[in-house]
Amino acid sequence: SWSLRGWLLFEAFGIDRTTALLDFSLDSVADQLAAYAPAKTVPTLRTPEGAILSDSLSIAEELASRHPNAGLWPSEPLARATARNLVAEMHAGFGALRTDCPMNLRVAYGDFRPSDAVQVDLRRLKVIWAHARATCKPDGPWLCGDYSAADAFFAPVAARIAGYGLSVSAPAQAYVQAHLADPAFRRWRAMG
Secondary structure: OHHHHHHHHHHOOOOOOOOOOOOOOOOOHHHHOHHHOOOOOOOOEEOOOOOEEOOHHHHHHHHHHHOOOOOOOOOOHHHHHHHHHHHHHHHHOOHHHHHHOOOOOOOOOOOOOOOHHHHHHHHHHHHHHHHHHHHHOOOOOOOOOOOOHHHHHHHHHHHHHHHOOOOOOHHHHHHHHHHHHOHHHHHHHHHO
């Protein structure tokens, strides 16, 4: 799921990159990442100067610095601050949803029963997504106006909600559907 975030940060904002794919069916993932040391996870970005960034939040911030006109963060201060807060909370939280609902785009579960802890995470998503939309008043489906890094960070959550058939509010379900229909998300899913 974290590789989805990294890929969307390039694809959705039209940032050129050269992609190296790892084969996680092999036992040699560490060997495949050796050229990107000290990274041990994906996504990993190597800048033209040789810096290694192996955290999706650091990648988002570096890309926003290098490509200020790409729109990774909203230009309006209220929306930008809201988007950054959303990304920080997503980056640090929702452990039950991540643990109980591993991302797997190849299957859909019809009889999954979420734990109480996952229900807490889903309620929190409802609150913060509704707050972002009420604060930023976007015209379209995204949280803070145009598609931003905040939406890239919530794309794996949308995939989990859909894949596990998790019950969410109608506005949250519309947000999930926007992700599933997004061309960049669909390309990543097809490639996977």
